[in-house]
Amino acid sequence: MSKRLRTPLLLLGMLTSLCACAESTLPPATGKSSYPEQVDLEGQPYKLENAEQACVLRKPDLSVLPLNLPSPCHFSVGKDGQAHVEIFQNVPIVMVLHVAPVAENELECRSQYKAIRLIEGQLEPSVLAQSASCLRGVGDQKGYTAMFDW
Structure with a gap:
């Protein structure tokens, strides 16, 4: 690829990245989140809750x-x-995230994030x-499945 074409493509890629970051929104640090905190599996x-500044998942029991x-x-x-549920090999998987500004x-x-699957x-x-x-x-699906042995 010529240097003349490479520079505009590089700048376009950087601009796209900046736009994606500028569009990112974070859950509020306090108050009710507008992000899903409950999912049906x-x-x-199943509901996410705060327990002494740590995130826990409340089960149906x-x-x-x-x-x-x-x-x-x-x-x-x-x-x-709504909360996204990824299905892989008939197993439902959800992703729980904690996103914090620097x-x-x-x-x-x-x-920080964890996938959680409901298996057997x-x-x-x-x-x-x-x-x-x-x-x-x-x-993508790899983010949900790659952290488990199948």
Whole structure:
């Protein structure tokens, strides 16, 4: 590729990245989040809650699953504005995220997240993953499945 064409493409890529960051929104640090905090898996409700500044998942039997994520947290958001449930090999999987701005700069974030699958009637959280970006939206199927042994 010629240098003459490479420079405009590089600038276009940088501008696209800046626009994507500028459009990113973060859940409010306080108050009610506009992001989904409840999801139905196999017909049962599961809800994210704050327990001593940590995020936990409240199960239908009212017990909690600690997630080792700071609060606030939320589920990944589908196109319908609801929590996204990814199905892989007939197993439902959700993604729980904690997204925080870096030093009052809402264009730069640090994110922590975990996939949680409901397999054979049992919840199984993945390992904790981290990202130096403002994660939002659904992402791709690999993000939901790669952190588990299948």
